[in-house]
Amino acid sequence: MATRLPHVDVVLVGFGWTASILAQELTDEGLNVLAIERGSFRDTVPDFATTQIQDELRYAVRNELFEEPERETLTFRNSMDQTALPMRHLGSFKPAAGAGGAGVHWNGQNWRFLPTDFVTRSHTEQRYGKNFIPAGMTIQDWGITYDDLEPFYDRFEYLCGISGQAGNVNGEIQAGGNPFEGPRKRGFPLPPLKRSYGTVLFDKAAKEVGYKPFPCPAANTSEAYKNIYGVQMGQCTFCGFCEWFGCGNYSKSSPQTTVFPVLLKKDNFKLRTHASVTKVLLDNTGKRATGVVYVDLQGREYEQPADLVILTAFAQHNVHLMLLSGIGKPYDPVKNEGVVGRNYAYQITSSVDVFLNDVVNPFMGAGALGQAIDEFNGDNFDHGPEKFIGGGYIALWTTGGRPILQHHLPKDAPKWGSGWKKAMKDNYLRTVSLATHGSVMSYRDAYLDLDPTYRDVYGNPLLRLTFDFHDNEHRMSNFLTDKAQGIAKAMKAREIHANPRKGHYTIVPYQTTHNTGGAAMGTDPRTSAVNRYLQSWDVPNVFVVGSCAFPQNAGYNPTGTVGALAYWTAHALRTQYLKKPGPLVSA
Amino acid sequence: MRFLPARRRVLKAALLPPAAAVVPLRFVADAHADSVAKPGQFSYFMPVEFTFVEAAVARLIPNDELGPGAKEAGVATFIDHQLSGPYGRAETWYMQGPWKQGTKEQGYQLKLTPAQLYRTAIADIDDWCSKNGKRAFAETDTNAQDQMLHDLENGRITLARAPAKDFFQMLLQNTVEGFLADPMYGGNRDFIGWKMIGFPGPRYNYVAEIDQYGKHYTMPTIGLLGRDGKRTKES
Numbered sequence A: 001m002a003t004r005l006p007h008v009d010v011v012l013v014g015f016g017w018t019a020s021i022l023a024q025e026l027t028d029e030g031l032n033v034l035a036i037e038r039g040s041f042r043d044t045v046p047d048f049a050t051t052q053i054q055d056e057l058r059y060a061v062r063n064e065l066f067e068e069p070e071r072e073t074l075t076f077r078n079s080m081d082q083t084a085l086p087m088r089h090l091g092s093f094k095p096a097a098g099a100g101g102a103g104v105h106w107n108g109q110n111w112r113f114l115p116t117d118f119v120t121r122s123h124t125e126q127r128y129g130k131n132f133i134p135a136g137m138t139i140q141d142w143g144i145t146y147d148d149l150e151p152f153y154d155r156f157e158y159l160c161g162i163s164g165q166a167g168n169v170n171g172e173i174q175a176g177g178n179p180f181e182g183p184r185k186r187g188f189p190l191p192p193l194k195r196s197y198g199t200v201l202f203d204k205a206a207k208e209v210g211y212k213p214f215p216c217p218a219a220n221t222s223e224a225y226k227n228i229y230g231v232q233m234g235q236c237t238f239c240g241f242c243e244w245f246g247c248g249n250y251s252k253s254s255p256q257t258t259v260f261p262v263l264l265k266k267d268n269f270k271l272r273t274h275a276s277v278t279k280v281l282l283d284n285t286g287k288r289a290t291g292v293v294y295v296d297l298q299g300r301e302y303e304q305p306a307d308l309v310i311l312t313a314f315a316q317h318n319v320h321l322m323l324l325s326g327i328g329k330p331y332d333p334v335k336n337e338g339v340v341g342r343n344y345a346y347q348i349t350s351s352v353d354v355f356l357n358d359v360v361n362p363f364m365g366a367g368a369l370g371q372a373i374d375e376f377n378g379d380n381f382d383h384g385p386e387k388f389i390g391g392g393y394i395a396l397w398t399t400g401g402r403p404i405l406q407h408h409l410p411k412d413a414p415k416w417g418s419g420w421k422k423a424m425k426d427n428y429l430r431t432v433s434l435a436t437h438g439s440v441m442s443y444r445d446a447y448l449d450l451d452p453t454y455r456d457v458y459g460n461p462l463l464r465l466t467f468d469f470h471d472n473e474h475r476m477s478n479f480l481t482d483k484a485q486g487i488a489k490a491m492k493a494r495e496i497h498a499n500p501r502k503g504h505y506t507i508v509p510y511q512t513t514h515n516t517g518g519a520a521m522g523t524d525p526r527t528s529a530v531n532r533y534l535q536s537w538d539v540p541n542v543f544v545v546g547s548c549a550f551p552q553n554a555g556y557n558p559t560g561t562v563g564a565l566a567y568w569t570a571h572a573l574r575t576q577y578l579k580k581p582g583p584l585v586s587a
Numbered sequence B: 001m002r003f004l005p006a007r008r009r010v011l012k013a014a015l016l017p018p019a020a021a022v023v024p025l026r027f028v029a030d031a032h033a034d035s036v037a038k039p040g041q042f043s044y045f046m047p048v049e050f051t052f053v054e055a056a057v058a059r060l061i062p063n064d065e066l067g068p069g070a071k072e073a074g075v076a077t078f079i080d081h082q083l084s085g086p087y088g089r090a091e092t093w094y095m096q097g098p099w100k101q102g103t104k105e106q107g108y109q110l111k112l113t114p115a116q117l118y119r120t121a122i123a124d125i126d127d128w129c130s131k132n133g134k135r136a137f138a139e140t141d142t143n144a145q146d147q148m149l150h151d152l153e154n155g156r157i158t159l160a161r162a163p164a165k166d167f168f169q170m171l172l173q174n175t176v177e178g179f180l181a182d183p184m185y186g187g188n189r190d191f192i193g194w195k196m197i198g199f200p201g202p203r204y205n206y207v208a209e210i211d212q213y214g215k216h217y218t219m220p221t222i223g224l225l226g227r228d229g230k231r232t233k234e235s
């Protein structure tokens, strides 16, 4: 029997990026907030000290900071006629486990989506006609607009201390910034980072080809910064052990460096670690959550009553908990009914390696130090002749030169032997790589449900992922890869080697941890699991926050938008829900 | 195990670089002096397994005119340590059945942990050699070793129990890891791997250097356990 614990006002499931924001905002409202996190507590000191964190084998190769599939993983198949098998070790994506969530080990590539990204369906229909959308593609509008979200994008950027160059302030295009971005009310809190040699070469080449390159918005601080909660950060040192590692220098924006110092001092906030939530409890009407059940490391079960349950466990984990708890109707792709698990999407990426004569010192870098072009993102160009939907940015990132996983070799280089050695010696210091980062639309046959066979350590069915890249995405990605090759050619390279994304989606190797959808937001309860405030249509005292709300995925990294949505939800809770608990939108 | 020292000597002779290769003698002498295995000094391997792995990694990253290779860098010891730890036991992996062969998109679906895969595959390779009238891998010449590695890599050899390709991929991956990981894990001895490619180690702060475009970074190599004091003269 589960031990019943004293009641709290709010339970947050997980303690990553979104939970930290919600905890901070809701404790300010005077509520008693408890975050329940499956991993351990960790902080800059001692866990990310530079005397131990810069260890590629331990953290990037052996995955020490991430989720352990042994405890929970998912099963995967490309299509409904296959049998899904467990992801036995981490591959394509690496979900977090531990305080700070993936905010600890993200790159900090912090983007806003384009205004048209929030109205993908209506905009596409309007510009290209209804027939432009292929059969089986289930894209839809978000139910909110860029303008709704703008103040909350701003707040997340000023929480983080984003380094960057604005491209559009109140409709006025700014030199050197991204001219395609949606209008922002003010510039970034910090100037752009210093540039690496690679980004300078990219900038020059992209301009030669006729594009408008700009410094990528970075959650790595270009200067010392004091954020909206008064928390102090220091200047990034370009240590090159950024993504997949924690920052030992208080320079990468994370819950630890932006929220914890204030939040953890509050009497009305509590954190419970090594506690895995296995279920949200509902009362006998099924329309009200009464709390959650969690299991500690010894397997003991606890019942934690709460008035408000907020799922902040990361995209697919939120969906998993909804399915295990019976919140919302599970999606059935055959009948094309139900919403929970529907519209899963991801990111499609490719790269072009550029082998130069000059030394570029790849090991000097930061997770979000890059230069990009946005000409081919969203609907920034005419899709009519291309006959696909979506797009992406093309960037040259210099995130680091960790020797095991971050070396690039020419196409003909041997995989081993003296030839491999020579290729390593000749190229390690002289290679840069262009990345394309493409959107993925949603489809009727790309979804999440519960696996019929495999179970996690708690005895619950694993989540099952059914997903493949569709023709639309391949064509879009090839288009981006060609454009990237055009820039690479202008870089006066010794050799260029394109790595297009071919064939089926595969669960190995690593691509991105940009899993989206499964609990889409929207205006219609038949096609969305949550309303425009991320509130469950079915159980109004449950909110579901994260990239699972994206109805399809845009051509940018998700967290700028995830952070903005967390603030958007916090605002709705503070200004509407707490005054009058109940559905914020009538179904 | 009694036969081991003799076997080791054969191996050592076979692996000395060809006369044409210009390798500073001190590398060869030093490295060989401390890489000769002694029974009982391993964390996971049996001596005969260590012998196999040391011979194999010496072909995957050979000692040649560019400098010492994986054997001299201590990669076999690195792999031995890795296999005796959480990685070898697949401690964080999902290892519950049912076990099925998946598509290549579904990734690793073997019931074997990395440690078990090495043990099974090495024994299988030995068996394969004796069944096919060949000398054991570690005792044969380097050309024959290279051929056998290519055959494993391409799945041209079918082993009794272990999938040859999966084993080869794991061995290659672990060899590169051992050559390029921080020396505190037993490989990349004296920063052999890092110095070859020009990685200075976890230096931490490049604010002053990042915009010195096109310039070599000249600070000495460091590791998480500090500077390579005794060897800096060589670099």
Ligand SMILES: Cc1cc2nc3c(=O)[nH]c(=O)nc-3n(C[C@H](O)[C@H](O)[C@H](O)COP(=O)(O)OP(=O)(O)OC[C@H]3O[C@@H](n4cnc5c(N)ncnc54)[C@H](O)[C@@H]3O)c2cc1C
Binding pocket: A013, A014, A015, A016, A017, A018, A019, A036, A037, A038, A039, A094, A095, A096, A097, A098, A099, A100, A101, A102, A103, A105, A106, A107, A108, A109, A110, A111, A243, A244, A275, A276, A277, A278, A312, A313, A314, A315, A317, A368, A513, A514, A545, A546, A547, A557, A558, A559, A560, A562
């Ligand atoms: C290596 C890496 C690099 C990335 N780089 C970028 C980038 O450059 N730009 C970008 O935009 N995004 C990036 N991301 C994605 C980004 O980190 C996430 O979008 C962001 O952290 C999501 O916030 P979240 O609160 O939804 O989830 P998280 O921050 O992951 O937090 C979720 C927390 O919930 C906990 N949890 C899960 N299930 C349970 C349960 N059942 N019970 C209790 N606790 C639970 C987890 O342990 C975790 O701590 C990256 C991610 C990774 C892994």
Ligand code: SF4
Binding pocket: A219, A220, A221, A235, A236, A237, A238, A239, A240, A241, A242, A243, A246, A247, A248, A249, A250, A251, A252, A365, A366, A367
């Ligand atoms: S690159 Fe900068 S932000 Fe990233 S971990 Fe290093 S010091 Fe921190």
